[in-house]
Amino acid sequence: NAGVTQTPKFRVLKTGQSMTLLCAQDMNHEYMYWYRQDPGMGLRLIHYSVGEGTTAKGEVPDGYNVSRLKKQNFLLGLESAAPSQTSVYFCASTRPVPYEQYFGPGTRLTVT
Amino acid sequence: TQLLEQSPQFLSIQEGENLTVYCNSSSVFSSLQWYRQEPGEGPVLLVTVVTGGEVKKLKRLTFQFGDARKDSSLHITAAQPGDTGLYLCAGEGAGSYQLTFGKGTKLSVIP
Numbered sequence: 094n095a096g097v098t099q100t101p102k103f104r105v106l107k108t109g110q111s112m113t114l115l116c117a118q119d120m121n122h123e124y125m126y127w128y129r130q131d132p133g134m135g136l137r138l139i140h141y142s143v144g145e146g147t148t149a150k151g152e153v154p155d156g157y158n159v160s161r162l163k164k165q166n167f168l169l170g171l172e173s174a175a176p177s178q179t180s181v182y183f184c185a186s187t188r189p190v191p192y193e194q195y196f197g198p199g200t201r202l203t204v205t
Numbered sequence: 206t207q208l209l210e211q212s213p214q215f216l217s218i219q220e221g222e223n224l225t226v227y228c229n230s231s232s233v234f235s236s237l238q239w240y241r242q243e244p245g246e247g248p249v250l251l252v253t254v255v256t257g258g259e260v261k262k263l264k265r266l267t268f269q270f271g272d273a274r275k276d277s278s279l280h281i282t283a284a285q286p287g288d289t290g291l292y293l294c295a296g297e298g299a300g301s302y303q304l305t306f307g308k309g310t311k312l313s314v315i316p
Binding site: 097111124126133134135136141143149151163183185189192193194195196197198199 | 235236238240245246247248250253256270293295297302303304306307308309
């Protein structure tokens with residue numbers, strides 16, 4: 094039982110490049126989330142999904158897109174990376190009520 | 206918008222000391238959770254409190270949910286270096302699919 098996994102663990106991008114972060118969970122959870130964590134800012138929600146084929150915007154969605162084609166996977170895309178997107182990205186999943194979230198180990202992204 | 210304020214932001218104490226971390230809001234939450242995050246890792250759930258006034262204990266950690274379900278506290282007795290980490294509180298709003306996270310309390314326990 095791997096829980097929540099994220100790939101890659103580290104990535105360096107140049108401004109304007111694109112990339113996709115993959116999150117996978119094996120707990121059959123309905124809900125999945127993407128957060129970014131920056132010093133002094135805490136965890137901020139980017140996008141989330143309450144089921145296969147559905148997505149919704151969180152607090153800081155600009156510059157990101159997501160897809161949930163399969164229940165166990167949640168993809169986060171950066172179409173044109175900017176230095177402001179340098180951050181640590183966490184994926185989480187949960188079953189509903191209460192929303193006890195299980196987090197992945199994170200992806201450290203640097204945009205130069 | 207629901208906000209959760211944690212205090213203190215930073216805490217450095219000697220091994221064996223006691224400490225309390227606070228999580229406050231003007232909003233009512235259906236439940237409140239505490240997570241601990243170690244460097245380079247994702248947050249890990251410690252506890253969920255649901256009922257106003259509820260107290261839960263996890264070894265040397267005691268969690269309390271305020272009577273009005275707007276605030277919570279985490280008390281650690283006889284802190285150990287293994288308690289070092291970032292402690293995050295998170296609240297579940299009624300009818301929301303999301304958690305509201307506090308910015309965290311960074312705890313360092315010095316041997």
